[in-house]
Amino acid sequence: EDAERISSADVAVVEARRGMLQEWVDWHEGMEEELAEERAALGLPENPVEALLREKTAAVVADGEAKEQVVE
Amino acid sequence: MRPILLAGHERALTQIKYNPDGDLIFSVSKDQQICVWFAHNGERLGTYRGHQGAIWTIDVDPTSTILASGSADNTIRLWDIKTGKCLKAWDFPTAVKRVEFNEDGTQLLGVTEKRMGHLGTIVVLDVKIDVEAEQSDEKALTIVCDESKATVAGWSYLSKYIIAGHEDGSISQYDGKTGDLIYNIPIHELNQPITDLQWSQDRSYFITASKDKTAKLISAKDLEVLKNYPSDTPLNSATITPKKDFVILGGGQAAMDVTTTAARQGKFEARFYHKIFEDEIGRVRGHFGPLNTVAADPTGKGYASGGEDGYVRVHAFDKGYYDFMYEVERERQNRLAAAANA
Numbered sequence: 001e002d003a004e005r006i007s008s009a010d011v012a013v014v015e016a017r018r019g020m021l022q023e024w025v026d027w028h029e030g031m032e033e034e035l036a037e038e039r040a041a042l043g044l045p046e047n048p049v050e051a052l053l054r055e056k057t058a059a060v061v062a063d064g065e066a067k068e069q070v071v072e
Numbered sequence: 073m074r075p076i077l078l079a080g081h082e083r084a085l086t087q088i089k090y091n092p093d094g095d096l097i098f099s100v101s102k103d104q105q106i107c108v109w110f111a112h113n114g115e116r117l118g119t120y121r122g123h124q125g126a127i128w129t130i131d132v133d134p135t136s137t138i139l140a141s142g143s144a145d146n147t148i149r150l151w152d153i154k155t156g157k158c159l160k161a162w163d164f165p166t167a168v169k170r171v172e173f174n175e176d177g178t179q180l181l182g183v184t185e186k187r188m189g190h191l192g193t194i195v196v197l198d199v200k201i202d203v204e205a206e207q208s209d210e211k212a213l214t215i216v217c218d219e220s221k222a223t224v225a226g227w228s229y230l231s232k233y234i235i236a237g238h239e240d241g242s243i244s245q246y247d248g249k250t251g252d253l254i255y256n257i258p259i260h261e262l263n264q265p266i267t268d269l270q271w272s273q274d275r276s277y278f279i280t281a282s283k284d285k286t287a288k289l290i291s292a293k294d295l296e297v298l299k300n301y302p303s304d305t306p307l308n309s310a311t312i313t314p315k316k317d318f319v320i321l322g323g324g325q326a327a328m329d330v331t332t333t334a335a336r337q338g339k340f341e342a343r344f345y346h347k348i349f350e351d352e353i354g355r356v357r358g359h360f361g362p363l364n365t366v367a368a369d370p371t372g373k374g375y376a377s378g379g380e381d382g383y384v385r386v387h388a389f390d391k392g393y394y395d396f397m398y399e400v401e402r403e404r405q406n407r408l409a410a411a412a413n414a
Contacts, residue, residue: 017349017400024348025404027298031276031291035229042230048176049092049134052201056135 075358076114078384080107085378086128087365091136094371096153098139099384100127106141106151111369111376114386120151122158129170133177133201140180140199142168148182152203160207162197165190174227174248175275177201179212181234183222192221194236196251215251217244223265228292229275235292237266237280245295257295260284267323268309273370279319281310287321289347301345303352309365315372316393317347317401322363322377342366342377349398358385 036046045051083102090097090111097109104127106120125144132139138159139151144167150160162182170183180199186192196213200206220240227248228235234246241260246253260266264284271278277298281287287310289299301310307323324340340362341355361380368375374388397405 014400017398018403020348021398021400021404024298027291028276031293032274034293035274035276038230038232044230052135052176056137056201 075356076386078107078109078114078116078386079382080109080116080119081105081382081384083126083382084361084380085364085382085384086126087130088367088376088378088384089130089132090367090369090376091132091153092134092370093136094369094373096132096136097367097376097384097386098130098132099378100130100141101378101382102126103382104143106130106139108153109384109386111374111386118156120156120158122149122161123147125167128168129183131171131173131180133173133199134175135177135201137201137203138199140171140173142171142182148180148197150199150207155203157203159203162209164195166192170222170224170226172226173199174231175229176231179227179231181225181227183225183236186217186221192217194222194225194234194246194251196234213251215246215253219256223267224269224280226269226271226278227275228271228278233292235269235278235295237269237282239263239265241266241282241284243280243290243295245292255295259288259290259295259297260286267307268365270309270311270367272312273314279310279312281307281321281323283307285323287319287345289319299347299350301350301352303343308363311366311368311375312347313368313372313375314370316396318353319345319347320366320368320375321345322366324359324362324380326362326380340379342375346398353396356387359383 081101081103085101088099097111099107104123108117123143127143129142139153142148146164148162148168164184166185166187168182180197182195184193194215195211198208198212220238222236225236231248233248236244241264242258245255260282261284264282266280266282268281277291283306285303287301288297305323309322311320321343340359341357344354345352359379363377365378376386378384
């Protein structure tokens with residue numbers, strides 16, 4: 001009887017966690033979608049940091065080429 | 073794995089920040105120094121000198137080019153990360169307690185302290201992520217906090233909102249462009265100051281730490297409290313770990329605030345909670361005073377804590393950390409894997 005009570009308590013805990021996980025995943029996926037839509041509507045890149053880093057790399061490369069030309 | 077102990081500061085740490093690549097750690101302290109360290113071995117790369125008072129806050133732009141700092145000397149300064157050169161100083165009537173770049177590094181916010189004759193404010197500065205560029209003297213925006221001063225603030229996704237945590241335990245959401253107050257909601261216990269506010273990677277939600285001994289996970293869009301993490305000590309800092317669904321809380325009662333018998337040496341701990349299930353899952357000991365700041369490596373490899381004891385402790389996560397999973401998480405992972413294979 002005790003074992004039964006414990007296992008039914010475990011089931012309740014696991015059920016509650018399953019619910020919490022699903023609720024989180026639903027909220028987060030909804031938020032992600034909304035963010036992607038807002039970004040697209042504003043014409044912004046999907047990942048702002050990646051876009052900035054690409055620009056920086058391009059600038060550094062261009063700078064390097066310019067300097068090389070001066071050396072020649 | 074044993075933590076790396078960074079012993080370069082002479083006084084209490086105030087804030088720690090990783091750069092976006094997670095290879096550099098920036099730390100500031102009441103000793104008026106900014107230090108930069110290699111995250112993987114704790115080697116100190118250098119210091120940035122110039123502030124004339126305790127430094128309260130620091131931030132790195134998204135491309136790891138410039139650094140912003142705020143100090144009790146009433147200035148915000150910009151630094152060239154590579155050369156250590158001070159690029160710009162903005163003067164304010166009071167100390168600067170928090171700085172943060174927005175997601176594309178075009179704007180920097182600063183939280184200024186309240187003092188006799190001066191209300192606390194949140195200022196916004198236009199910045200150029202370019203060490204050669206002339207930075208503007210003018211403030212783009214000033215938000216005056218006439219109800220309760222802001223203690224911390226940050227930028228949401230798309231720089232749409234400025235979110236502030238206040239001394240009275242409430243949270244405000246301001247329009248990121250106009251500075252208009254949209255909501256102010258009591259979130260933490262009344263008059264228990266909010267001590268930290270850190271973002272999720274996409275800046276859609278954030279975590280607050282408070283002297284009321286709790287940390288909370290809050291949605292940036294509507295300030296809904298998503299999760300609550302109760303602890304047994306006043307909290308100074310809280311951070312969200314990427315890759316794994318954990319949060320790390322830091323705090324502790326200062327020795328002078330408790331009876332000497334209760335002051336347990338070396339027992340100041342970083343607390344790990346499961347972000348979704350809200351359970352405490354572990355503690356990491358080490359500091360000899362309260363933890364003033366915790367920061368998660370943005371690449372998910374570890375975390376760093378800064379203490380009232382003047383030390384920074386850098387921890388690399390081990391296998392057990394990555395393997396740790398609740399049964400229902402494993403179940404979901406297996407289900408997704410099966411769906412992907414089908």
